Amino acid sequence: TIHLTSKWGAKFKWGDKETETGMSRLSLSQEDKKVRDWFVSETKSLGCEVKIDEVGNIFAIYPGQKSGAPTAIGSHLDTQPTGGRYDGVLGVTAGLEVLRTFKENNYTPQYPVAVVNWTNEEGARFPKSIMASSVWAGVSDLKEVYNIKSITDDTPVTVLEALQEIGYQGETAASHITNPLKAHFELHIEQGPILEKENKSIGVVTSVQAYRWMGIKLGGRAQHTGTTPMNMRADTFLTASQMAIAVNDIAKRHGGLGSVAELHLSPNVVNVIPEETRFIIDIRHAHDEGLKKMEEDIISEFSKLVKDTEVTLKIDDVFHNSATHFNQLCVDTVYNSAKTIVGEQNVKRMLSGAGHDSCSTSNAKVPTAMIFIPSKGGISHNPSEYSSPVEIAIGFKVLLETVMQYDYS
Amino acid sequence: TIHLTSKWGAKFKWGDKETETGMSRLSLSQEDKKVRDWFVSETKSLGCEVKIDEVGNIFAIYPGQKSGAPTAIGSHLDTQPTGGRYDGVLGVTAGLEVLRTFKENNYTPQYPVAVVNWTNEEGARFPKSIMASSVWAGVSDLKEVYNIKSITDDTPVTVLEALQEIGYQGETAASHITNPLKAHFELHIEQGPILEKENKSIGVVTSVQAYRWMGIKLGGRAQHTGTTPMNMRADTFLTASQMAIAVNDIAKRHGGLGSVAELHLSPNVVNVIPEETRFIIDIRHAHDEGLKKMEEDIISEFSKLVKDTEVTLKIDDVFHNSATHFNQLCVDTVYNSAKTIVGEQNVKRMLSGAGHDSCSTSNAKVPTAMIFIPSKGGISHNPSEYSSPVEIAIGFKVLLETVMQYDYS
Ligand SMILES: NC(=O)NCCC(=O)O
Ligand SMILES: NC(=O)NCCC(=O)O
Numbered sequence: 001t002i003h004l005t006s007k008w009g010a011k012f013k014w015g016d017k018e019t020e021t022g023m024s025r026l027s028l029s030q031e032d033k034k035v036r037d038w039f040v041s042e043t044k045s046l047g048c049e050v051k052i053d054e055v056g057n058i059f060a061i062y063p064g065q066k067s068g069a070p071t072a073i074g075s076h077l078d079t080q081p082t083g084g085r086y087d088g089v090l091g092v093t094a095g096l097e098v099l100r101t102f103k104e105n106n107y108t109p110q111y112p113v114a115v116v117n118w119t120n121e122e123g124a125r126f127p128k129s130i131m132a133s134s135v136w137a138g139v140s141d142l143k144e145v146y147n148i149k150s151i152t153d154d155t156p157v158t159v160l161e162a163l164q165e166i167g168y169q170g171e172t173a174a175s176h177i178t179n180p181l182k183a184h185f186e187l188h189i190e191q192g193p194i195l196e197k198e199n200k201s202i203g204v205v206t207s208v209q210a211y212r213w214m215g216i217k218l219g220g221r222a223q224h225t226g227t228t229p230m231n232m233r234a235d236t237f238l239t240a241s242q243m244a245i246a247v248n249d250i251a252k253r254h255g256g257l258g259s260v261a262e263l264h265l266s267p268n269v270v271n272v273i274p275e276e277t278r279f280i281i282d283i284r285h286a287h288d289e290g291l292k293k294m295e296e297d298i299i300s301e302f303s304k305l306v307k308d309t310e311v312t313l314k315i316d317d318v319f320h321n322s323a324t325h326f327n328q329l330c331v332d333t334v335y336n337s338a339k340t341i342v343g344e345q346n347v348k349r350m351l352s353g354a355g356h357d358s359c360s361t362s363n364a365k366v367p368t369a370m371i372f373i374p375s376k377g378g379i380s381h382n383p384s385e386y387s388s389p390v391e392i393a394i395g396f397k398v399l400l401e402t403v404m405q406y407d408y409s
Numbered sequence: 410t411i412h413l414t415s416k417w418g419a420k421f422k423w424g425d426k427e428t429e430t431g432m433s434r435l436s437l438s439q440e441d442k443k444v445r446d447w448f449v450s451e452t453k454s455l456g457c458e459v460k461i462d463e464v465g466n467i468f469a470i471y472p473g474q475k476s477g478a479p480t481a482i483g484s485h486l487d488t489q490p491t492g493g494r495y496d497g498v499l500g501v502t503a504g505l506e507v508l509r510t511f512k513e514n515n516y517t518p519q520y521p522v523a524v525v526n527w528t529n530e531e532g533a534r535f536p537k538s539i540m541a542s543s544v545w546a547g548v549s550d551l552k553e554v555y556n557i558k559s560i561t562d563d564t565p566v567t568v569l570e571a572l573q574e575i576g577y578q579g580e581t582a583a584s585h586i587t588n589p590l591k592a593h594f595e596l597h598i599e600q601g602p603i604l605e606k607e608n609k610s611i612g613v614v615t616s617v618q619a620y621r622w623m624g625i626k627l628g629g630r631a632q633h634t635g636t637t638p639m640n641m642r643a644d645t646f647l648t649a650s651q652m653a654i655a656v657n658d659i660a661k662r663h664g665g666l667g668s669v670a671e672l673h674l675s676p677n678v679v680n681v682i683p684e685e686t687r688f689i690i691d692i693r694h695a696h697d698e699g700l701k702k703m704e705e706d707i708i709s710e711f712s713k714l715v716k717d718t719e720v721t722l723k724i725d726d727v728f729h730n731s732a733t734h735f736n737q738l739c740v741d742t743v744y745n746s747a748k749t750i751v752g753e754q755n756v757k758r759m760l761s762g763a764g765h766d767s768c769s770t771s772n773a774k775v776p777t778a779m780i781f782i783p784s785k786g787g788i789s790h791n792p793s794e795y796s797s798p799v800e801i802a803i804g805f806k807v808l809l810e811t812v813m814q815y816d817y818s
Binding site: 080081082122123124127129151152154155190191192193209211213221222223224225226227228229230232235237238240241242244245248251252257258259260261262263265266267268269270271272273274275280282284318352353354355378379380381382383 | 489490491531532533534536538560561563564599600601602618620622630631632633634635636637638639641644646647649650651653654657660661666667668669670671672674675676677678679680681682683684689691693727762763764787788789790791792
């Protein structure tokens with residue numbers, strides 16, 4: 001099923017088979033609408049009740065013997081503009097497969113089991129990752145999120161406009177209180193090189209590193225590149241270049257990660273010094289204190305960089321997620337399931353570099369854990385993202401086992 | 410008249426008066442069409458024959474006593490996206506005023522006098538400055554120029570498409586051989602701080618500095634910012650940042666100018682390392698040898714910057730104009746006219762930092778010279794560009810006197 005969904009938003013194809021393609025299925029795009037429609041109809045045909053909340057999160061709930069908050073299997077069907085077929089998609093389609101397995105075997109769980117498709121996990125189209133799960137978790141404000149503007153469209157649209165455009169602004173409140181989950185499990189590709197390098201087949205994710213996105217706006221003066229002496233300029237892009245290098249150095253110095261990957265110049269023509277440069281910094285660290293130190297260093301070094309220039313600096317907080325530590329019982333349930341299926345020597349407890357919707361559910365105090373499978377070459381957010389059918393089948397079995405065990409715990 | 414034309418493309422207004430605005434009249438845009446239509450109708454009503462060539466250059470020819478190649482007054486009506494009301498516009502509207510003065514005084518020049526509006530002088534919308542005058546001069550190839558794509562539109566269009574869109578692909582061949590000029594004079598704002606600082610009212614431009622635009626394309630790998638270790642990246646924007654700083658250092662070292670003001674990242678989202686970064690470098694130097702050395706340093710330092718990384722480098726030649734030295738007789742005619750009008754102590758022989766259509770006519774071996782008037786604060790390519798009515802009136806008188814003298818020389 002995972003490759004079946006890639007027909008909606010396939011891009012960067014290198015062959016005719018459905019597995020020979022990358023993906024570009026930006027959140028709340030027309031392609032995203034199609035895969036959502038398919039997800040809703042598939043889960044309904046399995047007997048699920050489907051709820052759509054105000055921010056487009058889809059909850060497909062498979063009934064249990066007793067009523068109560070469902071144990072959820074969640075992830076996201078949106079992808080990066082230069083994405084692959086696995087990141088997020090695996091978690092949702094594997095959840096569907098769990099429900100299909102229940103149905104084919106006439107198995108009824110004790111409590112309901114939900115498969116959840118969270119909106120805009122990637123933060124690619126709307127620059128806030130794990131966006132809609134954060135609203136559900138009460139960490140982000142609904143109104144603020146509705147007003148976030150897209151950065152990948154020629155004419156930016158807001159989240160609210162995009163939701164209405166594809167008909168996915170639902171009626172259920174986006175709230176972990178009125179629409180609660182008993183637990184949240186997520187199967188995901190590692191997106192890093194560790195499992196492959198250490199030859200392990202399952203990663204039991206115990207925590208997710210802290211990360212922060214900082215919005216930077218530099219103001220200078222539009223002037224002629226051919227007549228303005230080098231020492232009379234207020235060149236915002238020169239300053240931005242120095243800042244990008246500083247971010248890199250600071251990340252290395254603190255053993256974290258730091259990147260500048262999104263940037264806009266204005267007016268962005270060859271012979272006018274850019275009067276404005278805007279960019280978003282992505283910094284990450286295993287520990288909250290490490291991230292805090294990186295942030296402090298960035299603020300102090302950036303202030304130094306604009307000092308003695310005529311460039312002005314404005315820093316905005318775009319997104320922040322503290323280091324997440326998953327629930328002990330959930331982690332143990334994953335670990336034990338994995339041990340049963342592949343043997344202890346093939347299981348590794350590990351940290352996630354990327355953020356996931358499971359951070360949001362964990363923030364909402366919902367017992368949460370994640371299952372990783374290897375990513376070829378550690379490559380992700382790239383059309384060549386790959387995990388083998390065998391690796392996926394193992395991941396699926398661990399997920400199924402985990403959910404069944406947890407449901408009775 | 411200069412402010413009259415600013416109604417087409419006014420932007421960044423700070424008041425209600427027609428002089429209280431900046432401009433954004435990109436070449437071959439709808440606003441450009443309107444000012445062109447006005448220019449054609451005005452010159453026709455003065456009794457001009459109007460020719461439009463294949464690349465949209467407009468020649469409005471006022472008849473003389475004898476037939477023969479006209480003495481031209483030329484510049485451009487297009488502006489930067491963050492432009493002012495003077496750069497280029499002054500040269501064309503002052504030309505019109507010369508014709509009006511002839512007509513009002515029943516004066517017939519010996520030979521025809523033309524006012525020329527050259528297409529895309531700025532190189533802002535289509536990244537090649539003095540574009541259409543270069544085609545006319547035989548320096549640039551018509552077919553290649555037709556295929557240049559805009560960099561300021563959401564959906565890029567070619568020069569040919571834009572010409573056809575506004576109906577300004579004319580029938581006259583773009584050629585200095587079949588559509589020759591006897592001479593070319595251009596009145597322009599200095600766009601730099603020298604005349605103002607030295608309290609001179611007229612600059613007699615003897616030469617224009619050499620400049621080159623180099624297109625840079627860096628290839629790397631789209632990867633996750635949150636999972637890709639700092640030492641496993643092929644981050645094209647990090648390399649681009651180092652390059653922008655190198656361009657700056659090289660310019661200072663050689664006493665030239667160097668700028669990176671136009672840049673595009675791909676995919677340009679927060680959490681994907683940019684797999685491609687493209688930008689155009691603008692370097693300038695008073696001497697061809699100086700420019701050559703800057704170019705060599707850039708090539709060698711850029712090669713060093715990508716060495717030992719996984720980033721690939723491709724350099725394209727986008728535009729080049731050698732240092733231009735204007736015709737002695739034309740320069741002397743301007744100098745003598747200026748001396749008569751403002752006195753020798755108010756006249757300065759000088760170099761132009763910016764490129765001008767006069768470089769093209771000079772390249773075509775048409776006797777050429779330019780007249781500069783002061784620019785407030787040396788500011789140009791900015792809405793606050795300013796020259797006073799008195800400064801403009803003086804410039805106009807020198808232009809009129811120059812053209813009348815040259816016509817009889
Ligand atoms: N899993 C994943 O790629 N999430 C996107 C959010 C992030 O940038 O970490
Ligand atoms: N005069 C003027 O601004 N020309 C644009 C070409 C250049 O960049 O010098």
